[in-house]
Amino acid sequence: MKTKIKDLPVVKNEFYEMMIDDLGNNGEGIGKIDGYTLFVDGALPQEKVKIKVIKVKKNFGFGKLIEIIEPSEYRVEPVCAIAKRCGGCQLQHLSYEGQLKYKQKKVQDVIGRIGGITDLKVNEVIGMEKPYFYRNKVQFPVGSSLDEHINIGFYAMRSHDIVTTDKCYIQQPVNKDIIDVVRDYMIHNHIKPYNEINHKGIIRHVVTRISHHSKEIMIGIVINSSKLPNGEELIKRLSEIDNVTGIFININKEKTNVIMGKKIKMLWGKPYITDYIGNVSYNISPLSFYQVNPVQTEKLYNTVLKYAELTGNEIVWDAYCGIGTISLFLASHCKKVMGVEIVPEAIEDARENAKINDIGNVEFFTGKAEEVIAEKYNEGIVADIIVIDPPRKGCDRELLDTIIKMQPKKVIYVSCDPATMARDVKILGEEGYEVEKIQPLDLFPQTVHVETVVGIQKIESKK
Numbered sequence: 001m002k003t004k005i006k007d008l009p010v011v012k013n014e015f016y017e018m019m020i021d022d023l024g025n026n027g028e029g030i031g032k033i034d035g036y037t038l039f040v041d042g043a044l045p046q047e048k049v050k051i052k053v054i055k056v057k058k059n060f061g062f063g064k065l066i067e068i069i070e071p072s073e074y075r076v077e078p079v080c081a082i083a084k085r086c087g088g089c090q091l092q093h094l095s096y097e098g099q100l101k102y103k104q105k106k107v108q109d110v111i112g113r114i115g116g117i118t119d120l121k122v123n124e125v126i127g128m129e130k131p132y133f134y135r136n137k138v139q140f141p142v143g144s145s146l147d148e149h150i151n152i153g154f155y156a157m158r159s160h161d162i163v164t165t166d167k168c169y170i171q172q173p174v175n176k177d178i179i180d181v182v183r184d185y186m187i188h189n190h191i192k193p194y195n196e197i198n199h200k201g202i203i204r205h206v207v208t209r210i211s212h213h214s215k216e217i218m219i220g221i222v223i224n225s226s227k228l229p230n231g232e233e234l235i236k237r238l239s240e241i242d243n244v245t246g247i248f249i250n251i252n253k254e255k256t257n258v259i260m261g262k263k264i265k266m267l268w269g270k271p272y273i274t275d276y277i278g279n280v281s282y283n284i285s286p287l288s289f290y291q292v293n294p295v296q297t298e299k300l301y302n303t304v305l306k307y308a309e310l311t312g313n314e315i316v317w318d319a320y321c322g323i324g325t326i327s328l329f330l331a332s333h334c335k336k337v338m339g340v341e342i343v344p345e346a347i348e349d350a351r352e353n354a355k356i357n358d359i360g361n362v363e364f365f366t367g368k369a370e371e372v373i374a375e376k377y378n379e380g381i382v383a384d385i386i387v388i389d390p391p392r393k394g395c396d397r398e399l400l401d402t403i404i405k406m407q408p409k410k411v412i413y414v415s416c417d418p419a420t421m422a423r424d425v426k427i428l429g430e431e432g433y434e435v436e437k438i439q440p441l442d443l444f445p446q447t448v449h450v451e452t453v454v455g456i457q458k459i460e461s462k463k
């Protein structure tokens with residue numbers, strides 16, 4: 001049954017002037033007209049704007065930005081010509097100083113609202129000196145426009161329309177050469193892009209990963225087929241691009257939004273790239289997680305190291321360890337690190353990475369962190385410190401329950417979603433742990449995302 005909306009202070013298709021007070025989770029401006037909340041894409045806090053109301057719901061509505069009457073002191077002209085259309089960056093119209101303030105406030109708000117912690121000031125966000133061209137990994141969707149032109153680029157904001165660009169300001173310039181080669185190859189060989197509506201066509205995504213230090217490039221072509229037609233031509237041309245060291249296909253025949261399937265076939269070159277963080281060298285294979293901003297990752301891991309306050313005697317769990325990056329970064333400062341990760345290929349990388357760095361005091365387990373750490377606890381294995389770095393959905397409750405039983409003296413929570421981190425921190429807070437310090441870091445400049453390291457310690461009286 002349709003709800004009848006009456007007595008709202010705004011009317012659809014009418015124009016209004018309003019003040020913007022805040023930024024939402026997707027970087028949209030938020031303000032109120034007579035207590036009624038409106039979301040306005042492109043507007044910034046402290047701006048007076050003219051809007052057209054385009055959608056009304058019972059408790060909130062949406063406005064289209066028509067005019068900025070009084071701009072924010074943090075408003076800047078986006079460096080990228082397609083910043084407004086492309087969904088890759090949401091905050092290019094906000095100065096970098098403004099972005100860092102927004103991210104600090106975002107973490108402070110959720111830690112209070114969801115985490116229930118109102119008496120601790122979140123540290124200032126650690127930002128980048130040069131907040132552009134930082135990404136080491138990109139996954140370009142491939143599609144076609146109505147005139148059958150092949151589009152390889154980024155999804156537009158809140159849609160699956162592909163926006164193409166000659167220059168993206170947050171990723172590596174060489175990606176343009178790679179995309180041009182793939183597009184040429186497709187045209188020349190009459191290869192159709194994948195169509196997600198009728199599930200026809202072959203090429204779904206072009207994926208690249210580039211090492212910050214060695215500059216090695218690995219290219220992946222995600223296909224809705226078992227074979228790449230006339231693949232030799234593509235391999236030849238891609239392998240001629242400077243620093244390309246590996247090319248693979250990833251077979252993904254599922255009707256899904258998940259980009260990569262489980263099957264990788266190397267077509268040419270090495271099955272991994274090598275990068276460094278601090279003094280540790282890492283081999284990274286195509287299906288393994290690796291942080292996308294190498295410059296900031298080193299600061300992130302140094303923050304984890306600082307918050308762990310290791311003396312050399314500790315046993316450490318690194319839960320959700322990926323290719324063992326944090327485990328190996330901490331290993332020389334403690335007695336032993338155990339890492340656990342769900343992706344088997346990442347654990348193979350982690351074990352290989354321990355070998356190439358000659359690090360002997362680490363042990364890696366494949367499986368779900370919540371299951372493996374609980375099993376080991378039942379066998380009598382306890383840690384002094386647990387580092388948790390879960391995906392966006394946060395920690396499984398079973399893992400938190402094991403931590404509470406195990407009683408490590410510190411938990412270091414690394415998070416890419418402050419809301420789920422705050423939810424999990426609240427659970428630990430109710431069971432004898434307290435948050436000591438919260439350090440956000442900007443791993444994703446120009447976007448709304450923020451990484452956070454939280455230092456949590458066992459309350460002495462509960463020892």
Ligand SMILES: C[S@@+](CC[C@H](N)C(=O)[O-])C[C@H]1O[C@@H](n2cnc3c(N)ncnc32)[C@H](O)[C@@H]1O
Nearest residue numbers: 289291320321322325341342368369389390391
């Ligand atoms: C945010 S990444 C962190 C990886 C690593 N700590 C790093 O800094 O590179 C989260 C990792 O958790 C893994 N993962 C997801 N669910 C998991 C689970 N239930 N148990 C163990 N690992 C999981 C993912 O495959 C991914 O490698």
